[in-house]
Amino acid sequence: MLELLPPLNDHNLPWMDTIHPIVVHFVIAMAVIAVVFDLIGVLTRRSTLFEVSFWNLLFATAAIFVAIIFGQVEAGLAEPYGRASEILNLHSTLGWSLAGVLSVLTGWRYVIRSRDPQSLPLPFLAAGGVLALLVVVQVTLGNQLIWIYGLHTVPVVEAVRQGVV
Structure with missing residues:
Protein backbone atom coordinates (compact mmCIF):
# COMPACT_ATOMS: atom_id res chain seq x y z
CA MET A 1 0.00 0.00 0.00
CA LEU A 2 2.90 2.38 0.65
CA GLU A 3 3.77 2.24 -3.05
CA LEU A 4 0.57 4.20 -3.68
CA LEU A 5 1.99 7.20 -1.79
CA PRO A 6 4.24 9.77 -3.45
CA PRO A 7 7.98 9.65 -2.60
CA LEU A 8 8.82 10.50 1.00
CA ASN A 9 10.50 13.83 1.77
CA ASP A 10 13.12 14.72 4.40
CA HIS A 11 10.41 14.44 7.10
CA ASN A 12 9.69 10.88 5.91
CA LEU A 13 6.25 12.01 4.75
CA PRO A 14 4.50 12.11 1.37
CA TRP A 15 3.33 15.68 2.08
CA MET A 16 5.23 18.81 3.11
CA ASP A 17 5.00 18.43 6.90
CA THR A 18 2.99 16.62 9.57
CA ILE A 19 -0.74 17.24 9.28
CA HIS A 20 -1.85 15.33 12.38
CA PRO A 21 -0.67 18.00 14.88
CA ILE A 22 -2.43 20.72 12.91
CA VAL A 23 -5.79 18.93 12.95
CA VAL A 24 -5.43 17.65 16.49
CA HIS A 25 -4.98 21.15 17.87
CA PHE A 26 -8.54 21.90 16.77
CA VAL A 27 -9.75 18.82 18.64
CA ILE A 28 -7.84 19.80 21.78
CA ALA A 29 -9.15 23.36 21.74
CA MET A 30 -12.76 22.43 20.99
CA ALA A 31 -12.93 19.60 23.55
CA VAL A 32 -11.38 21.65 26.34
CA ILE A 33 -13.41 24.77 25.58
CA ALA A 34 -16.59 22.67 25.61
CA VAL A 35 -15.79 21.56 29.17
CA VAL A 36 -14.86 25.11 30.21
CA PHE A 37 -18.06 26.59 28.74
CA ASP A 38 -20.13 23.93 30.50
CA LEU A 39 -18.57 24.83 33.84
CA ILE A 40 -18.94 28.56 33.28
CA GLY A 41 -22.52 28.04 32.09
CA VAL A 42 -23.41 26.08 35.23
CA LEU A 43 -21.67 28.53 37.58
CA ALA A 63 -12.35 16.42 13.78
CA ILE A 64 -10.83 13.69 15.97
CA PHE A 65 -11.50 11.12 13.25
CA VAL A 66 -9.65 13.28 10.71
CA ALA A 67 -6.80 13.64 13.21
CA ILE A 68 -6.73 9.88 13.75
CA ILE A 69 -6.58 9.14 10.01
CA PHE A 70 -3.58 11.41 9.52
CA GLY A 71 -2.07 10.26 12.81
CA GLN A 72 -2.24 6.59 11.78
CA VAL A 73 -0.61 7.28 8.40
CA GLU A 74 2.09 9.46 9.94
CA ALA A 75 2.68 6.96 12.77
CA GLY A 76 3.16 4.23 10.17
CA LEU A 77 5.82 6.33 8.46
CA ALA A 78 7.51 7.52 11.67
CA GLU A 79 10.05 4.74 12.25
CA PRO A 80 10.04 5.13 16.05
CA TYR A 81 13.06 3.98 18.01
CA GLY A 82 13.63 2.95 21.62
CA ARG A 83 10.86 3.86 24.02
CA ALA A 84 9.19 6.00 21.33
CA SER A 85 7.50 2.83 20.03
CA GLU A 86 5.76 2.24 23.36
CA ILE A 87 4.69 5.88 23.63
CA LEU A 88 3.47 5.92 20.03
CA ASN A 89 1.39 2.77 20.61
CA LEU A 90 -0.09 4.24 23.79
CA HIS A 91 -0.75 7.55 22.01
CA SER A 92 -2.54 5.71 19.18
CA THR A 93 -4.62 3.61 21.55
CA LEU A 94 -5.59 6.61 23.65
CA GLY A 95 -6.46 8.54 20.48
CA TRP A 96 -8.94 5.88 19.42
CA SER A 97 -10.28 5.73 22.98
CA LEU A 98 -10.74 9.50 23.00
CA ALA A 99 -12.70 9.21 19.75
CA GLY A 100 -15.01 6.79 21.51
CA VAL A 101 -15.30 8.95 24.62
CA LEU A 102 -16.03 12.06 22.53
CA SER A 103 -18.63 10.17 20.50
CA VAL A 104 -20.41 8.89 23.62
CA LEU A 105 -20.29 12.31 25.31
CA THR A 106 -21.61 14.02 22.18
CA GLY A 107 -24.48 11.54 21.94
CA TRP A 108 -25.21 11.93 25.65
CA ARG A 109 -25.06 15.68 25.28
CA TYR A 110 -27.48 15.57 22.34
CA VAL A 111 -29.99 13.67 24.47
CA ILE A 112 -29.55 16.11 27.38
CA ARG A 113 -29.94 19.06 24.99
CA SER A 114 -33.11 17.54 23.50
CA ALA A 127 -17.48 13.09 32.48
CA GLY A 128 -16.29 16.38 30.96
CA GLY A 129 -13.61 16.54 33.62
CA VAL A 130 -12.49 13.01 32.70
CA LEU A 131 -12.43 14.05 29.04
CA ALA A 132 -10.23 17.05 29.85
CA LEU A 133 -7.88 14.82 31.86
CA LEU A 134 -7.60 12.32 28.99
CA VAL A 135 -6.84 15.17 26.59
CA VAL A 136 -4.03 16.39 28.88
CA VAL A 137 -2.52 12.88 29.00
CA GLN A 138 -2.80 12.56 25.22
CA VAL A 139 -1.16 15.95 24.67
CA THR A 140 1.68 14.95 27.00
CA LEU A 141 2.31 11.77 25.01
CA GLY A 142 2.21 13.63 21.70
CA ASN A 143 4.63 16.24 23.01
CA GLN A 144 7.06 13.50 24.06
CA LEU A 145 6.96 11.99 20.58
CA ILE A 146 7.84 15.31 19.00
CA TRP A 147 9.99 17.16 21.53
CA ILE A 148 11.86 14.25 23.12
CA TYR A 149 12.01 11.64 20.35
CA GLY A 150 11.77 14.02 17.39
CA LEU A 151 9.57 11.84 15.20
CA HIS A 152 9.30 13.30 11.70
CA THR A 153 11.99 15.91 12.37
CA VAL A 154 14.72 16.16 9.75
CA PRO A 155 17.68 15.29 12.06
CA VAL A 156 15.96 12.18 13.43
CA VAL A 157 14.79 11.03 10.00
CA GLU A 158 18.35 11.44 8.67
CA ALA A 159 19.78 9.54 11.64
CA VAL A 160 17.32 6.67 11.12
CA ARG A 161 18.07 6.55 7.37
CA GLN A 162 21.82 6.43 8.11
CA GLY A 163 21.33 3.70 10.70
CA VAL A 164 22.61 5.85 13.57
CA VAL A 165 19.41 5.38 15.57
Whole structure:
Protein backbone atom coordinates (compact mmCIF):
# COMPACT_ATOMS: atom_id res chain seq x y z
CA MET A 1 0.00 0.00 0.00
CA LEU A 2 2.90 2.38 0.65
CA GLU A 3 3.77 2.24 -3.05
CA LEU A 4 0.57 4.20 -3.68
CA LEU A 5 1.99 7.20 -1.79
CA PRO A 6 4.24 9.77 -3.45
CA PRO A 7 7.98 9.65 -2.60
CA LEU A 8 8.82 10.50 1.00
CA ASN A 9 10.50 13.83 1.77
CA ASP A 10 13.12 14.72 4.40
CA HIS A 11 10.41 14.44 7.10
CA ASN A 12 9.69 10.88 5.91
CA LEU A 13 6.25 12.01 4.75
CA PRO A 14 4.50 12.11 1.37
CA TRP A 15 3.33 15.68 2.08
CA MET A 16 5.23 18.81 3.11
CA ASP A 17 5.00 18.43 6.90
CA THR A 18 2.99 16.62 9.57
CA ILE A 19 -0.74 17.24 9.28
CA HIS A 20 -1.85 15.33 12.38
CA PRO A 21 -0.67 18.00 14.88
CA ILE A 22 -2.43 20.72 12.91
CA VAL A 23 -5.79 18.93 12.95
CA VAL A 24 -5.43 17.65 16.49
CA HIS A 25 -4.98 21.15 17.87
CA PHE A 26 -8.54 21.90 16.77
CA VAL A 27 -9.75 18.82 18.64
CA ILE A 28 -7.84 19.80 21.78
CA ALA A 29 -9.15 23.36 21.74
CA MET A 30 -12.76 22.43 20.99
CA ALA A 31 -12.93 19.60 23.55
CA VAL A 32 -11.38 21.65 26.34
CA ILE A 33 -13.41 24.77 25.58
CA ALA A 34 -16.59 22.67 25.61
CA VAL A 35 -15.79 21.56 29.17
CA VAL A 36 -14.86 25.11 30.21
CA PHE A 37 -18.06 26.59 28.74
CA ASP A 38 -20.13 23.93 30.50
CA LEU A 39 -18.57 24.83 33.84
CA ILE A 40 -18.94 28.56 33.28
CA GLY A 41 -22.52 28.04 32.09
CA VAL A 42 -23.41 26.08 35.23
CA LEU A 43 -21.67 28.53 37.58
CA THR A 44 -23.15 31.66 35.97
CA ARG A 45 -26.50 30.05 35.02
CA ARG A 46 -26.01 31.18 31.41
CA SER A 47 -27.51 28.35 29.38
CA THR A 48 -26.49 30.00 26.12
CA LEU A 49 -22.97 28.75 26.85
CA PHE A 50 -24.35 25.19 26.78
CA GLU A 51 -25.21 25.69 23.13
CA VAL A 52 -21.69 26.87 22.32
CA SER A 53 -20.30 23.93 24.26
CA PHE A 54 -22.50 21.44 22.40
CA TRP A 55 -21.33 22.64 18.98
CA ASN A 56 -17.69 22.58 20.07
CA LEU A 57 -18.16 19.01 21.29
CA LEU A 58 -19.85 18.02 18.02
CA PHE A 59 -17.08 19.46 15.84
CA ALA A 60 -14.37 18.02 18.11
CA THR A 61 -15.93 14.60 17.61
CA ALA A 62 -15.86 14.96 13.83
CA ALA A 63 -12.35 16.42 13.78
CA ILE A 64 -10.83 13.69 15.97
CA PHE A 65 -11.50 11.12 13.25
CA VAL A 66 -9.65 13.28 10.71
CA ALA A 67 -6.80 13.64 13.21
CA ILE A 68 -6.73 9.88 13.75
CA ILE A 69 -6.58 9.14 10.01
CA PHE A 70 -3.58 11.41 9.52
CA GLY A 71 -2.07 10.26 12.81
CA GLN A 72 -2.24 6.59 11.78
CA VAL A 73 -0.61 7.28 8.40
CA GLU A 74 2.09 9.46 9.94
CA ALA A 75 2.68 6.96 12.77
CA GLY A 76 3.16 4.23 10.17
CA LEU A 77 5.82 6.33 8.46
CA ALA A 78 7.51 7.52 11.67
CA GLU A 79 10.05 4.74 12.25
CA PRO A 80 10.04 5.13 16.05
CA TYR A 81 13.06 3.98 18.01
CA GLY A 82 13.63 2.95 21.62
CA ARG A 83 10.86 3.86 24.02
CA ALA A 84 9.19 6.00 21.33
CA SER A 85 7.50 2.83 20.03
CA GLU A 86 5.76 2.24 23.36
CA ILE A 87 4.69 5.88 23.63
CA LEU A 88 3.47 5.92 20.03
CA ASN A 89 1.39 2.77 20.61
CA LEU A 90 -0.09 4.24 23.79
CA HIS A 91 -0.75 7.55 22.01
CA SER A 92 -2.54 5.71 19.18
CA THR A 93 -4.62 3.61 21.55
CA LEU A 94 -5.59 6.61 23.65
CA GLY A 95 -6.46 8.54 20.48
CA TRP A 96 -8.94 5.88 19.42
CA SER A 97 -10.28 5.73 22.98
CA LEU A 98 -10.74 9.50 23.00
CA ALA A 99 -12.70 9.21 19.75
CA GLY A 100 -15.01 6.79 21.51
CA VAL A 101 -15.30 8.95 24.62
CA LEU A 102 -16.03 12.06 22.53
CA SER A 103 -18.63 10.17 20.50
CA VAL A 104 -20.41 8.89 23.62
CA LEU A 105 -20.29 12.31 25.31
CA THR A 106 -21.61 14.02 22.18
CA GLY A 107 -24.48 11.54 21.94
CA TRP A 108 -25.21 11.93 25.65
CA ARG A 109 -25.06 15.68 25.28
CA TYR A 110 -27.48 15.57 22.34
CA VAL A 111 -29.99 13.67 24.47
CA ILE A 112 -29.55 16.11 27.38
CA ARG A 113 -29.94 19.06 24.99
CA SER A 114 -33.11 17.54 23.50
CA ARG A 115 -34.71 17.02 26.92
CA ASP A 116 -33.64 20.18 28.75
CA PRO A 117 -31.29 22.66 27.05
CA GLN A 118 -31.25 24.87 30.17
CA SER A 119 -29.32 22.58 32.52
CA LEU A 120 -26.62 19.94 32.71
CA PRO A 121 -26.54 17.01 35.14
CA LEU A 122 -23.58 16.67 37.48
CA PRO A 123 -22.49 13.27 36.05
CA PHE A 124 -22.10 14.89 32.63
CA LEU A 125 -19.90 17.61 34.10
CA ALA A 126 -17.81 14.92 35.80
CA ALA A 127 -17.48 13.09 32.48
CA GLY A 128 -16.29 16.38 30.96
CA GLY A 129 -13.61 16.54 33.62
CA VAL A 130 -12.49 13.01 32.70
CA LEU A 131 -12.43 14.05 29.04
CA ALA A 132 -10.23 17.05 29.85
CA LEU A 133 -7.88 14.82 31.86
CA LEU A 134 -7.60 12.32 28.99
CA VAL A 135 -6.84 15.17 26.59
CA VAL A 136 -4.03 16.39 28.88
CA VAL A 137 -2.52 12.88 29.00
CA GLN A 138 -2.80 12.56 25.22
CA VAL A 139 -1.16 15.95 24.67
CA THR A 140 1.68 14.95 27.00
CA LEU A 141 2.31 11.77 25.01
CA GLY A 142 2.21 13.63 21.70
CA ASN A 143 4.63 16.24 23.01
CA GLN A 144 7.06 13.50 24.06
CA LEU A 145 6.96 11.99 20.58
CA ILE A 146 7.84 15.31 19.00
CA TRP A 147 9.99 17.16 21.53
CA ILE A 148 11.86 14.25 23.12
CA TYR A 149 12.01 11.64 20.35
CA GLY A 150 11.77 14.02 17.39
CA LEU A 151 9.57 11.84 15.20
CA HIS A 152 9.30 13.30 11.70
CA THR A 153 11.99 15.91 12.37
CA VAL A 154 14.72 16.16 9.75
CA PRO A 155 17.68 15.29 12.06
CA VAL A 156 15.96 12.18 13.43
CA VAL A 157 14.79 11.03 10.00
CA GLU A 158 18.35 11.44 8.67
CA ALA A 159 19.78 9.54 11.64
CA VAL A 160 17.32 6.67 11.12
CA ARG A 161 18.07 6.55 7.37
CA GLN A 162 21.82 6.43 8.11
CA GLY A 163 21.33 3.70 10.70
CA VAL A 164 22.61 5.85 13.57
CA VAL A 165 19.41 5.38 15.57
